[in-house]
Amino acid sequence: MVRTTYAATVAATLAAAMRADERVVVFGEDVALGGPYLTTKGLAEAFGTARVVNTPISEAAICGAAIGAAQSGLRPVVEIMFVDFIGLALDQLVNGAAKAHFMSGGQLRVPMVLRTQGGAGQRGGAQHSQSLESWLVHVPGLKVVMPSSAREVAALLPSAIADDSPVVVVESKTLYFRHEDLPDEGVAPEPLGTARVLRQGRDVTIVATSRMVHEALEAARQLAMRGIDAEVIDPRTLVPLDLATIAASVVRTGRLVVAHEAVCHGGVGAEIAAQVQAACFYDLDAPVVRVGAPFTPVPLSPMLEDAYLPGTAEILDAVDAALD
Amino acid sequence: MAGENGALRQGGGTLDANVARHLLVTMWRIRAFEERLEPLKRSSTVHGLTHLSIGQEAVAAGVCTQLGNDEIVYSNHRAHGHALAKGVDMGRLLAELMGRADGCCRGLGGSMHVVDVAHGFFGATGVVGGNLPFAVGAAFASRLRGDSAVVVVFFGDGAAQAGIFAESVNLASLWQVPVVFVCENNGFAEFTPRSAHTRVERVSDLAAPFHVTAATVDGNDVVEVHRAFGEVLASASAGKGPFLLECLTHRRSGHYVGDPGGYRVASDDESWRDKDPIGRLVRRGATEGWFGEDAARAIEAAARDEVEAAVAFASASPFPDLTLPADLTYAR
Amino acid sequence: MAHVIPYIAAIQEAIREEMERDERVLYFGQNMATSPDDPFLKQFGPARVRVTPISETAEIGMATGAAMAGFRPVVELYMAEFLLVAADQVVNEGSRFHFMSKGAVTVPMVLVAGYGFTYGWAGQHTGSIYGMFMGVPGLRVAMPSTPADAKGLMTTAIRDDNPVLFFHHYLLALTEGEVPDGEYAVPFGVADVKRSGSDVTVVATGNTVHSALAAAETLAERGVSAEVIDPRTIAPLDVDTILGSVARTGHLVVVDQATRHASAAAVIAAEVAQKGFSSLQAPISLVTALDSSIAYAEPVESFVLPDEHKIVAAVGETLGLAPLPG
Numbered sequence: 001m002v003r004t005t006y007a008a009t010v011a012a013t014l015a016a017a018m019r020a021d022e023r024v025v026v027f028g029e030d031v032a033l034g035g036p037y038l039t040t041k042g043l044a045e046a047f048g049t050a051r052v053v054n055t056p057i058s059e060a061a062i063c064g065a066a067i068g069a070a071q072s073g074l075r076p077v078v079e080i081m082f083v084d085f086i087g088l089a090l091d092q093l094v095n096g097a098a099k100a101h102f103m104s105g106g107q108l109r110v111p112m113v114l115r116t117q118g119g120a121g122q123r124g125g126a127q128h129s130q131s132l133e134s135w136l137v138h139v140p141g142l143k144v145v146m147p148s149s150a151r152e153v154a155a156l157l158p159s160a161i162a163d164d165s166p167v168v169v170v171e172s173k174t175l176y177f178r179h180e181d182l183p184d185e186g187v188a189p190e191p192l193g194t195a196r197v198l199r200q201g202r203d204v205t206i207v208a209t210s211r212m213v214h215e216a217l218e219a220a221r222q223l224a225m226r227g228i229d230a231e232v233i234d235p236r237t238l239v240p241l242d243l244a245t246i247a248a249s250v251v252r253t254g255r256l257v258v259a260h261e262a263v264c265h266g267g268v269g270a271e272i273a274a275q276v277q278a279a280c281f282y283d284l285d286a287p288v289v290r291v292g293a294p295f296t297p298v299p300l301s302p303m304l305e306d307a308y309l310p311g312t313a314e315i316l317d318a319v320d321a322a323l324d
Numbered sequence: 325m326a327g328e329n330g331a332l333r334q335g336g337g338t339l340d341a342n343v344a345r346h347l348l349v350t351m352w353r354i355r356a357f358e359e360r361l362e363p364l365k366r367s368s369t370v371h372g373l374t375h376l377s378i379g380q381e382a383v384a385a386g387v388c389t390q391l392g393n394d395e396i397v398y399s400n401h402r403a404h405g406h407a408l409a410k411g412v413d414m415g416r417l418l419a420e421l422m423g424r425a426d427g428c429c430r431g432l433g434g435s436m437h438v439v440d441v442a443h444g445f446f447g448a449t450g451v452v453g454g455n456l457p458f459a460v461g462a463a464f465a466s467r468l469r470g471d472s473a474v475v476v477v478f479f480g481d482g483a484a485q486a487g488i489f490a491e492s493v494n495l496a497s498l499w500q501v502p503v504v505f506v507c508e509n510n511g512f513a514e515f516t517p518r519s520a521h522t523r524v525e526r527v528s529d530l531a532a533p534f535h536v537t538a539a540t541v542d543g544n545d546v547v548e549v550h551r552a553f554g555e556v557l558a559s560a561s562a563g564k565g566p567f568l569l570e571c572l573t574h575r576r577s578g579h580y581v582g583d584p585g586g587y588r589v590a591s592d593d594e595s596w597r598d599k600d601p602i603g604r605l606v607r608r609g610a611t612e613g614w615f616g617e618d619a620a621r622a623i624e625a626a627a628r629d630e631v632e633a634a635v636a637f638a639s640a641s642p643f644p645d646l647t648l649p650a651d652l653t654y655a656r
Numbered sequence: 657m658a659h660v661i662p663y664i665a666a667i668q669e670a671i672r673e674e675m676e677r678d679e680r681v682l683y684f685g686q687n688m689a690t691s692p693d694d695p696f697l698k699q700f701g702p703a704r705v706r707v708t709p710i711s712e713t714a715e716i717g718m719a720t721g722a723a724m725a726g727f728r729p730v731v732e733l734y735m736a737e738f739l740l741v742a743a744d745q746v747v748n749e750g751s752r753f754h755f756m757s758k759g760a761v762t763v764p765m766v767l768v769a770g771y772g773f774t775y776g777w778a779g780q781h782t783g784s785i786y787g788m789f790m791g792v793p794g795l796r797v798a799m800p801s802t803p804a805d806a807k808g809l810m811t812t813a814i815r816d817d818n819p820v821l822f823f824h825h826y827l828l829a830l831t832e833g834e835v836p837d838g839e840y841a842v843p844f845g846v847a848d849v850k851r852s853g854s855d856v857t858v859v860a861t862g863n864t865v866h867s868a869l870a871a872a873e874t875l876a877e878r879g880v881s882a883e884v885i886d887p888r889t890i891a892p893l894d895v896d897t898i899l900g901s902v903a904r905t906g907h908l909v910v911v912d913q914a915t916r917h918a919s920a921a922a923v924i925a926a927e928v929a930q931k932g933f934s935s936l937q938a939p940i941s942l943v944t945a946l947d948s949s950i951a952y953a954e955p956v957e958s959f960v961l962p963d964e965h966k967i968v969a970a971v972g973e974t975l976g977l978a979p980l981p982g
Contacts, residue, residue: 064457087744266791372776423953434952
């Protein structure tokens, strides 16, 4: 086994992709310096600043330049340092990247990856802590990946880079420096649109994304001590969503809890709940319960932020409600 | 005609009769096409939002006819002229505007989203300024490939007020990529006269702080546009960085077909009619001995015939298949 | 007393009346007040009414600043998709200051944008993107379906101390309807039952309310009684009225012009699936745009968008009826 971190795995996976395919280039603010979370560490040294290019603080132009480069045959991986800043590039992403293939009748391709990171818990305040993936999930033409561990980064980032559609990869700043052991032989790429069952169980299905996967596994451990057998599923990609794996589980357990760190209202949990209630209506023994953050901006104050963040306790409450 | 593009590059030299003739042909094809579009739109044969460039043909002709198929053009919402001058087939362009399966985008894009990759026409956009950074990225790609193929992006004076303009020009300058920003300063941002949306009279003035070489030319003089763009193209091809070429022109039509135009000043429109680029080239052609009046009339007639053939072609094309949305939302 | 005016005029009437009532109300935006004959410009002068360049980011940022300084700006953004150019201003600035300042400042501004015009406006001008904003804490989102609601919701929007996104549907612009004379406010977060019924609840937003009403008419001829509910604001969302209806009908169809995935329709379905679980006798059905861009060609555009026939079919399926021909 190799001891590593999520952030180091991002850098290593990018390096492997750049080695394997000279069309892969990296743009972003401070990427040639390794970035604030070291996710591009070593790339400029290894591949030169012609392919690992620092940009000004111009999110719209960064994203737009990546679209143009992708349309011209490169496979750019661009970084928007915080998902909170994606609003600055949203027109480019939605009206440019996501629609070009469709509007051109299939002529243009935009094989770009936009890497960014979200999540609270680091005392970043309301503009550096958000989870905005549900916006991206609402845009036809974009694929959305949320790796929950170094293993998933290694499995999914290569597939995102190889994809001919624009893919947004939302990483987690909370998980970046979590230690993890990966097999010596590495992790083989896995296709987008496949969920992963992390724990099998009979009594309730918990679907969780990103950091909440770990909270769900902890909740499942505690539930097991109470004799409740929870199945934990990480969808890994929100678009395309592997409904089949989730539905197959719900058919067996009859109960579903969906957990994410984004606000509950308008979050991706609502989409998963809507799909599951339609697919498994007659199998559900209880309402689908959603766990998410309260409907407020992320507070800065440590006590308030800790209270704001959903975690194991909220998942346990939700499971109790689903089993009630 | 399209096949002649690129071969007509003159590198800033003087025009010969062959090039002058091609410029007139190109402008007449655009003019005849757009004049025919107006009734087609009013009868809903062409639907959607349709933005005309009547009066601005010299810019499209002077720029695009010097570019080969491997030199990419990004356009804006007023794209028909750029597309035709870049070599997009007129029948397929009209079929696109009529939402037909033989359209260059299979009927999915329409007037605001014309794309023809085979001719290096990478597309119009409906968001003002939205394509500016795409061109920077495409030019980055051409430099990385090592071929230094120049990328051209058209924008208007309205787009210069969008933040993306400054971001894109700055990035192009920083990266020193072979992109040419061609501004069609036509006096209006959508429905707003220039005086009401900026105090900057010359968009070229905005380039200097970014260390981008810029020039302003009479955009209704196709000979001048052709000369100026030829110089810029040669420099950009030689890796001398990005350029901005501002062409002063006038949008004689409304923002879109059906625009009541209450914001326009009649006397301005009148004075610009005398500066119409086609009339000027016809007069110049006679003086220079490039072509006589009969030849010019024949060029107009041929253009109008081509438009009628395009109407027949597009009208005969079926509507696209309903499976396309599922097939083309993601690339396979 | 009431008068009959088009939907778009009702919006203008509310803005005018609020500008007359409160001199802090400002009105600016793209492609407006470019002629000296503009009625707003004539009545209120260039200090309160003005045209802006195509600079969405600056327009919204400026409105945020003016609002924090005590004014109540109404910003005309022309088309909803242009909000994406300035999404950061909408989400990170305007909606945050009240919270980040512990309530010390408020941002009473209204961002007005048209959405949903089809007829070949294609991929970048038809966007029904309001759902993206309903999940942003701090924002309110109004989307009227009638002239009366248009006036009443605009009045409330201007008076609200939070940033409000006001989405009007371009296809409704010229639709006439009765509008109350004088001051008229429709509260946020109160759904309106546009038609009462007992067999199925149809929740519809914006322009699709009219498709739902037409579908209800067709269904009535076939003996099916549909209740049609218009939430009118999706943030705040009046879930209780919908739940009350579903408790009676046991069946829910949600209609929305936006693409399906992670849409307002999905949020409504999830809310009802959770809180109305025991009332539901069948899965909730969603009638939305398909998950693709809006195509230019008319037949493909119609194929992608929801309409009356698709609603009738969805109701039939939910109720387990034999297929009803549209």
